[in-house]
Amino acid sequence: MALILARPNLQLQFARSPVLRYGLAVTSFVIVLSLALLAQRYGFHNVEVPLFLFAIAVTVWYAGAGPAILAVVLSSLAFDYFFTEPRYSLYVKSSEIPYYAVYILFALLLVWFSAVRRRVEQQLLESRDELQREVTIRTQQASLLNLTHDTIFVRDMSNVISYWNRGAEELYGWRAEEAIGKESYQLLLTEFPVPIEEIRTELLRTGRWEGELRKSKADGSKVVVASRWSLRQDEQGRPVAILETNNDITERKRREEDIQSLNQELAMRSTELESINKELEAFAYSISHDLRAPLRHMAGYAELLQKKASSVLDDKSNHYMVMILDSAKRMGDLIDDLLAFSRIGRAETQKTVFDLTQLVKEALTEVQQDSEGRNIAWNIGTLPEFYGDRSMLRLVMVNLLSNAIKFTRTRPQAEIEIGCANGSAEDLVIFVRDNGVGFDMKYVNKLFGVFQRLHQSDAFEGTGIGLATVQRVIHRHGGKVWAEGVVDGGATFYFSAPRPRGQLWRA
CATH class of the missing domain: 3.30.450.20 (PAS domain)
Structure with missing residues (x-):
């Protein structure tokens, strides 16, 4: 077995060449026959059979069954010719036929056994090679997995x-x-x-x-x-x-749990904030509504007192009466604006697609009283269709136009422009621009707060709720509001909202 495993290349050469295989059978036979004749000459008898069997075994081992059978035939003929009486003759006595039969059978058994063992050894050799390849592959895979x-x-x-x-x-x-x-x-x-x-x-x-x-x-x-x-x-x-x-994924799970906890806390706070906002709106509505009656009484009795006592009061007292009435009127305007602001938060939006140009014309008609006697150049650009609550957006345009009319009062020639700016593919951007007194940009964050004013009330009237109302309406439409201004250089107010579905208009 060790000899076979040590010489796989020799076996491979014999297996591929018939000349080598049958040549080995003849060569081994000639060598063994020479040794047997030499042994007989020097008085060594009965060694020919083992020598012939050895030749057969070598042949079957290296050359296979076909050459081994040739070796068996040659050995049988040589044994009969050189070592059996009468010598140098192929004559076989009838009494020696069983002996020859046993010899041939034994030789064939040796051939079969050697062939089987050779096949088993070859399979073992192939299995060893396969195992080596498998071990090499597994070792490489294990090395890669370790990387x-x-x-x-x-x-x-x-x-x-x-x-x-x-x-x-x-x-x-x-x-x-x-x-x-x-x-x-x-x-x-x-x-x-x-x-x-x-x-x-x-x-x-x-x-x-x-x-x-x-x-x-x-x-x-x-x-x-x-x-x-x-x-x-x-x-x-x-x-x-x-x-x-x-x-x-320990760290990722921890972050997910933290985010989930924060979301739950945020949801709770959002619910609480929503509840508080509703309570504040209800409170503001209730207070504003309840203030109307005593305010009406105050203004009414002040007017009666002015009519009856103005003749007996001096100028300072009459001035006091005028101040009381003006303050009552201003208080009434604040209450009305606060009620309107509160109603926007509670009202449901009824969204439709409508013509924004027509809406601007209606808003101009509504603010016409404020612009009487004024020299105002109106510039209305091409406006797209708008998707939203028409009544709420009308309130937005009225507030923005009123704001522009008010703060251009000091200009001999007021210029007010309404147009559409370049927005994104999803949003419309509308603007109202004027050449009025403008504002300082460092106070821009105060513009849209309730009761926030950047100018003195004696210079420009107002309650400070109009722009807050604009912001609330636009936020309810999913948009945003912002402004740009320069002191004494005019101001521009923008608002955006989602485009109507399927709209292909571009500014």
């Missing part, structure tokens, strides 16, 4: 670990020699999201499973992993091993 930082280990169907890569050592803290041979669930104290029987059923049915598991490290700390299992089967389809890969 990755992913956690990979293999366990048999009894969950006993048979392979443990470097990534598993880094994550869990156990070395390979400590983990291999241990039961994985007990070593890692695995916590499953569902009963393990369900997981095994799915694994056997589909050949794979994945999910989140909680495991323990060597130091006792917990880790959450995204685990993927792959089932390995043998040639008969029987499950033999499970390849498990784990990715550490």
